[in-house]
Amino acid sequence: MEKITNLCKRRGFVFQSSEIYGGLASCWDYGPLGVELKRNITEAWWRDNIVAREDMVGLDSAILMHPKVWEASGHVEGFTDPLVDCKSCKQRFRADQLSGPKCPECGGELTEARQFNLMFRTFMGPVEDTASTIYLRPETAQGIFVNFQNVLNSSRMKIPFGIGQIGKSFRNEITPGNFLFRTREFEQMEIEFFVKPGDDADWHERWKAERFAWYQRYGIRRERLRLREHGSDELAHYAKGCADVEYEFPFGWSELEGIANRGDFDLRRHSETSGKDLSYFDEETRERYLPYVIEPSAGVGRPLLAFLVDAYDEDVADGEERIVLRLDPRLAPIKAAVFPLLRKAGQPEKALVIRDVLKQHFLVTYDQAGSIGRRYRRQDEIGTPFGITVDHQTMQDDTVTVRDRDTMEQVRMPVERLATELRARLAPSAPPPHDVDGAARAAVE
């Protein structure tokens, strides 16, 4: 993990928040490369889960919501973790994460556990009293539930269908840590998929298979992924069943995404609390019912960390050790780097023209500093899949070499073919959104 955190800081993927003031615990900022990687992950998710599917639409709801939302959802009462204090060193811990009865830091005695609500509270408007208390949302899901009728009335969606959204969530975690894994401010990519009661078990299986396959489609190796079913003692109060997609991080197997069958819990609670009927009328069967919900709920930081960990490699190139991030080209922050072999003979000018043309299609960088080997390695370390070199021959026949990050093989091709060729290599392979019974399911087994 230390190698990853060092690389993240050194190359501008992730910085500590407010670092010049000593940092703010468990908050992180994405630097120039990190923000590209994050965008590529969220765009891949959006493309595969919203754009490519007939049965999904998107939403972007506000972070601040009516306080009644969190009463109805059960968060005010139940979104808590058991908190204990050490009587000696005063540190605080989550009781359910401790292995023994003593303080893990100093061996001191611990207080009785008490329930600590993880929602951040703030005030709306100029008066700071209980009437104006609101919460920063701890999940994006509730924004989807409260808009269920709006989406139904304004679109032509019919059950089964889903609503997806990507956005920030906040949890005042007692013990954050492991870099991006557990933070107090984070982003989520969530789907609420509405189905007819009775069809829920089947849709739950399909979504587990689809989401499990998704991580592999973007390069995470199969042996570091597993789908873990929750035991009945672990299930959240609303859930009929839940499975986590877990990744084997350097600190152990940990959750990337939870895929829960929430039954009709949320729509029922919001119907009761708001007094608005959130049921669905099925025109084909002439039945009215409260839909059941399947919820694939992923973070962004955790998958991003998993993609980085999985891609990180060290090998030897031209007799020299190199660090290489073997990121899927679709996720790589920078798609190609253009280098003049020499800083003369018109090569830099030619390379800059190539960069500018390619920049119309994707993020491309230019580098003329240092030996060509060092320049390749600088790009390998940040996962740039293609290195394009302008050399003596370019100036004669308008061809360049294209070096592949992983194989280090170089092929020569005409400049005019570059954009088409690289675009083809970077094109998203068509996801099998509806083929969840076949390919995706096989991937789980």
Ligand code: ATP
């Ligand atoms: P955990 O048990 O690890 O606290 P959770 O089961 O409470 O996680 P969910 O409520 O299912 O998490 O949230 C869905 C997803 O949101 C998680 O799978 C994870 O990717 C992400 N997530 C949740 N909490 C955090 C956090 N504090 N920091 C970063 N990502 C988070």
